[in-house]
Amino acid sequence: WAAPSTFSEGGLGRLTAQQLEEALAANTYGMSFQPGEDSYLLSGSTRPADLSLQLQVLTAYLTDPAWRPDPFERVRGVYAQALPQIDATPGGVFGRDASALLHSGDARWRFPTQADITGADLPTLRRTVEADLGSGPLEVIVVGDVDVDDVVAKVAATLGALPARIGSTDRTGDGVRFPAPTATPVDLKHGGRLDQALGFVAWPTVDSFSDPREMRYVRLLTDVLRLRLTDELRENQGVTYSPQVSDDPSSVFRGYGYVQAAIEAPPERLPGFFTDVDRIAAEIAANGVTADELERARRPRIEALNRMRETNEFWMSELQDAQTDPSRLPALRSAVADLERATPADLQRMAQKYFVASKAYRLQVTPRVAAQ
The missing domain is CATH 3.30.830.10 (Metalloenzyme, LuxS/M16 peptidase-like)
Structure with a gap:
């Protein structure tokens, strides 16, 4: 630090x-x-x-x-x-x-x-x-x-x-584990306002290098989850706060990565958030995604990737390990093609593989002193 x-x-x-x-x-x-x-x-x-x-x-x-x-x-x-x-x-x-x-x-x-x-x-x-x-x-x-x-x-x-x-020039490693699942959220405490809290759910997924195509399918699945959860909270329930949904595949540790969904909201909203996340993830796994949802996830990803390719920062990041990892450059070149190739069936397969409720890690941050 x-x-x-x-x-x-x-x-x-x-x-x-x-x-x-x-x-x-x-x-x-x-x-x-x-x-x-x-x-x-x-x-x-x-x-x-x-x-x-x-x-x-x-x-x-x-x-x-x-x-x-x-x-x-x-x-x-x-x-x-x-x-x-x-x-x-x-x-x-x-x-x-x-x-x-x-x-x-x-x-x-x-x-x-x-x-x-x-x-x-x-x-x-x-x-x-x-x-x-x-x-x-x-x-x-x-x-x-x-x-x-x-x-x-x-x-x-x-x-x-x-x-x-x-x-050694081999920078990949083992020995990092996703935490054991928690049916009941781990409860952390903060010392701030009584009307502020945070809910968090994460599912273990995949690293970024073992199977780059699968990692990209998981990334599209993450975007679909964000779309559905946002629609549920903002359109169906009329709340003014938005969920934060992202994926974090490790570029170093084999088999380590996760998809996460989080929200900052009043404490009384957290049980509903956990229920909504579990239900939406289960629905995607059971019924799949629509072609429209896939396109709403895919287009921004490809457009953002094409924009980032115009920056030095992108290449500085993506070229790391290119001299020692023979798969690095082929994986980089296939990024857009992998996104274009994805089908609704691919995303459903990812959801069935990773959106498993019994493997999810749940956490909440609530006020140290409860509201009276």
């Missing part, structure tokens, strides 16, 4: 972050550090004329981060101040606790407690991060208006000039 800001704001061994910014004020560069589930990401946005400089900055941070204490203490203070605010809303409590719960309590996804924040120390954080940064394999991705040969030469002169690294 403390690594991103501590690393990037700590600057370099010979230059603070502010000194570096002042020295390079005439240039366009960036420096972001983000731990992921299986890797660390150093990135920056620049212009073609400053690409060489951008690569130099990333190489310098990789090899000579300063880990100054001031950014670490600022992050510690921000997290400590945020804990009471997080506790004051159902969405805050859900965001704090849900990730660990949805990974069966795995501590890697746990939000830091006050004890964690107080007990954290910079030397331990530095040793943990540098143990991987110093020896793990590097993957370099450059996207944008660039010449390939020019990029190869500039990478060779910076990141490519570092000593050879030894390590």
Whole structure:
């Protein structure tokens, strides 16, 4: 939790972050550090004329981060101040606790407690991060208006000039489990308004890489669930709040993924929400989806995908692992065709496979003090 800001704001061994910014004020560069589930990401946005400089900055941070204490203490203070605010809303409590719960309590996804924040120390954080940064394999991705040969030469002169690294390039893993089903929702408490609550249902599904076509069918099924649940709540029941429905297939852990439906509403609305979700999911599994529903789900997906393909951010994300995973590029190229190929029968088959009420994980966040 403390690594991103501590690393990037700590600057370099010979230059603070502010000194570096002042020295390079005439240039366009960036420096972001983000731990992921299986890797660390150093990135920056620049212009073609400053690409060489951008690569130099990333190489310098990789090899000579300063880990100054001031950014670490600022992050510690921000997290400590945020804990009471997080506790004051159902969405805050859900965001704090849900990730660990949805990974069966795995501590890697746990939000830091006050004890964690107080007990954290910079030397331990530095040793943990540098143990991987110093020896793990590097993957370099450059996207944008660039010449390939020019990029190869500039990478060779910076990141490519570092000593050879030894390590597995297989980033997929096992050992992460979806939680056991809950017939009765797990009940978390928040300290905010008495008329605010949150309900959440999730079904275990599929990762994003074992079967990309099935993952895309599940994504379309998720969109149909959103359409039906929205119609039920807003049109049939006349409520003003909308459900949040999405899917989250892991790109790292085999067999891990889920479809989720959630809503923030007054506490007395939650039992009806859970009933509606179970009923609609069962109806889709039993009776399928209509051709119109499939098209209402498919068209926006394809249009959004085509728009995203025009952005650097899309390619930066989608090209990860392309050098080491032979299935990565074929799966990327088949995205639109897979969506076009989907039929109502395919979505019903996915619903029958995954929308199983006895496997669903249910959770609610309700006021700590009940309304009188």
